[in-house]
Amino acid sequence: MxxxxxxxxxxxxxxxxxxxxxxxxxxxxxxxxxxxxxxxxxxxxxxxxxxxxxxxxxxxxxxxxxxxxxxxxxxxxxxxxxxxxxxxxPTPGAAKFFNQLRIGLKRLDQYNPVGKAKANVAHHYDLSGALYDLFLDRDRQYSCAYFETPESSLEDAQLAKKRHLAAKLNIKPGMKVLDIGSGWGGLGLYLAETCGAKVTGVTLSEEQHKMSMERARQRSVSNTVDFRLLDYRHLDEQFDRIVSVGMFEHVGVGHYKEFFQKCRTLLKDDGVAVLHSINRSDGPGATSAWIKKYIFPGGYIPALSEVLPHLEKNGLYVTDIEILRLHYAETLREWGKRFAANRHRAKAIYDERFCRMWEFYLAASETAFRYQGMNNFQIQFTRNQHALPMTRNYVLAEEERLRTIDSKSRRLKSVPAE
CATH class of the missing domain: 3.30.1050 (Nonspecific Lipid-transfer Protein; Chain A)
Structure with a gap:
């Protein structure tokens, strides 16, 4: 053969x-x-x-x-x-056949009711926390960073990502903010501590929830940040702002209508939401068979053409779309370097087969973002057209304001205690 x-x-x-x-x-x-x-x-x-x-x-x-x-x-x-x-x-014959078959079956593969969604999340996000410490930044941001300059470190770029999202949300002190898929809590803590928001974060990962709660306790913000082990579909309150980063890839194409219907219900009439997700630039496709089996069961990377109709049909106004090109490729490159440097530690936690799986996952993902048309979108949407200023100048102004706060915070943290 x-x-x-x-x-x-x-x-x-x-x-x-x-x-x-x-x-x-x-x-x-x-x-x-x-x-x-x-x-x-x-x-x-x-x-x-x-x-x-x-x-x-x-x-x-x-x-x-x-x-x-x-x-x-x-x-x-x-x-x-x-x-x-x-x-x-073009994709060769047999491979093309299996890809078309996967496209045909994707709604079945991505059927993610509440119980199954939690099990799929646990498959990936409830791995040993020590593993994620080997390659993520100190804040454990496990999504695309925002590299403002080629010289940005991973820590700088992940902070810039949080700042960029916060600026688009246009948060005022005291606003109620919902973080759907709150991870290890980094974004929620940033929005509370830097923007003065009252944050509710929801996750289906038990390990992420435990760490989020502990981080909020250690930083004495438990009164303004509430992390819940809860499916967003079970929420029944309204929020001034909604943000979701790196979670939409786990929703499944058959649940997009449900997702945006729920977002509309959860969002106040003058509310603003920002959705950050990986995007396939070549239109609807199918999840890699290897990724589906070993890394993200039930996951799917959407195309904009699959997402925007659901916003339109649910009476939501798309107020801004930004495409982040190559930012995830650079993020994955940094993760890959850090994992390679700590490979022996990962092997001690798991085994050689796991290490090969993880380095293949990081390398295949990076090449997909560099050469196969994968990128990220940030979609800002509202329930009415009057919720935001007429131009995007407010985003730039707020980003600069937050940058000043971030710089001051970093200087204070670098000063040794007497």
């Missing part, structure tokens, strides 16, 4: 420098030998058949199991060569 894989790689890899060693020890070179070289050897003779049948599912599995093994470069270097070449070429 290697003959078929060999032919496919010859057609696919036109640029770059890829070396593959087959199960008999023979070396095959592909591309024009430009850029960083990468290579792998086939350990399991059945690997070529699986790759040809459904590379989206099996390539990651084979790497996790050690059935293919790197001989040169990193897993990112290998995936970069493949993704860059795939960017300009």
């Amino acid at each position: 290697f003959a078929a894989l060999n032919q496919a790689l010859k057609q696919l890899v036109q640029t770059g420098h890829l070396t593959v060693i087959d199960a008999h020890g023979r070396s095959h070179v592909y591309g024009d030998e430009s850029g960083r070289p990468a290579g792998f050897k086939i350990v399991n003779p059945r690997a070529p058949l699986k790759i040809m049948l459904d590379p989206d599912r099996y390539f990651g599995e084979l790497y996790m199991a050690g059935d293919i093994d790197l001989t040169e470069g990193t897993i990112y270097d290998l995936l970069e060569i493949l993704m860059k070449n795939m960017e300009q070429r």
Whole structure:
């Protein structure tokens, strides 16, 4: 079966420098030998058949199991060569068939009623907290950062993300803010401490909820920040502002109508909401089979064309859309570097197979954002057209005001206690 894989790689890899060693020890070179070289050897003779049948599912599995093994470069270097070449070429036959099948079944795969949604969240977010400390920033922001300059550190970029969202929300002190999918609490704490909001955060992850509550207690803001282990669909109050970051990817396309109906109910008549989500720029598709099985069961990255109709049909005004290009690629690059530096610690928590799974996840995600049209959108919406100023100048002004507060806060934290 290697003959078929060999032919496919010859057609696919036109640029770059890829070396593959087959199960008999023979070396095959592909591309024009430009850029960083990468290579792998086939350990399991059945690997070529699986790759040809459904590379989206099996390539990651084979790497996790050690059935293919790197001989040169990193897993990112290998995936970069493949993704860059795939960017300009159609999906091959068998892989295209399975992708179309997944598109046809996506509503079934993404059926996320309350109980199932919690189980899907637990699969990923209730992993050991020590794992996330190995690669996230100090605030545990597990979503796309906002790199204002190429020199920004991950910590700077994650703070800038919170500031950017807060500015779009146009929060006034004392406003009630709902954070749907509040994670480990970083954004909610920022909106309370820096913007003076009264924040309710909801999450389905027990581990995230425990840490959020503890962070609020340690910072003495439990009276202004209320983190709840609760599905947003069970809320029955109204808020001045709603924000949701990195949660919409877990809603499922069949639940978009339900999501925006609930947002409209939860939002006051003069309220403002901002939705931050990964976006597929090439239109509706399907979740990667490997990602669905090992990383995010029930998850789906939407296209704008799948989201905007539900806002329109639920009487919500889209007041601003921003596309963040390559910001998540840079975020994932930083996560990948940190995970690689702490790989031995991750192996001590789990095992070698888990480490291979996680580094493949981070590398595949980064290449998808660099070469496969993935990006992020931030959609601001309201219940009426009069809820915000006429121009976007208020966003820039508020961002500068918050930047001054952030800078002062950082200086104070850097001063040693006497």
